[in-house]
Amino acid sequence: METLVLKGFGEVVKTVTFRVRRYDPEKKEIPKYEEYKVPVQKGMTILDGILYIKEHLDHSLSARYSCRMGICGSCGMIINGKEKLACQTQILELGKDLIKVDPMGNYGIVKDLVPELSKLFNNHQSVKPFIVREEEEPKSEFLQTPDQREKYAMFTDCILCGLCLSACPTSASDELYLGPQALAQSFRYIVDNRDLGFEERLNVVDSKHGVWRCHFSGACSEVCPKGVDPALAIQLLRKVMTTNIFVKYQQKGATRGPERKSALGVS
């Protein structure tokens, strides 16, 4: 069989074997590995490899992806034993001739490499990932200095890929654990000077399956493709929690800027 080459990539460098964990929900069989030979061209990512398989070798292979550039957080999977975004992992950079691709762990599997992420999103929602204020519709912006922004800015980079929950050893054994992603986000909002929702988040975060379940193995920060460092957020959140016992954590809520009128005179 002649090798098909993809346009837009460099010349074919070598052929690698993809060992992909397959699960077909209609067959009710336990997942098993299947192997595919993929000719690798310079610049091809794991996602390109999977799409090559889907187009030329096995149409039934399923994976989830969207942006192909590390923005949407859809393509998380376990590549050679480590959680990675498939679209950001160069095949040649791995330097292996056998590439094992597994769906992310600690979630359900919908099909093949597609994980069931509702746990991630539910946990994310449960910590109220938004600025909590009483006002229905603020008429002007809340004031914030660049320094105040630096306190949480790095945690806003989270793309909800869910790799951290897959790598976390606590999530592996505790089904109800909130997980690094949700805890990092709760910290992001708690230290935001515009927020007033500390008390509301407290009963979710300061619980049996909340912040105290973390044992700082650092796996989440190690695999996070955006450098969010959720482990740091969790430990800093714990600092807030322990200090809160002695000195109540105060959220003042940022002051308002001047009321603005739009060009049409309607605010």
Next chain:
Amino acid sequence: MTIENKKGWISWFNPFKYGTDRWMFALHRLTGIALGLYLIAHVWETSNILNGQVTWDKIMVDLDYPFGAHYGPFILSLILIVAVYHALNGIRLTIVENGLMLPKPYRPEFPYKAKSLRGLNNLLKIVLGIFMILISAIGVIFIFTGVIV
């Protein structure tokens, strides 16, 4: 139909590819379990004193010569190292898990190496590592020679 794909507690002991902190976590769990089992065995061992001196002396010799050779001091040294690791790493975890000796939030830069797992946290690991070697060495020498250095 979706199926479960939990990694389970067995994955605690798979620290490969996740860095030093993950290794230390796995070792901490392992040493913790080992110490728990040792404690039970230790309580059983010392409770034998209730059975009189002859039994006690026999048990002391048996424990010093398990599997027919003088392995006692080696096993004791191993237990000591396990306990020292668990204690010192516990001190490190108490510090860092309360948000101390960690960096302030920073700007992530490619290739996104997490700073919380490096920096002062690494310094702590090195300092406590040196302590671990010193304490273990003193202990092991004592176990084998009876001399406190």
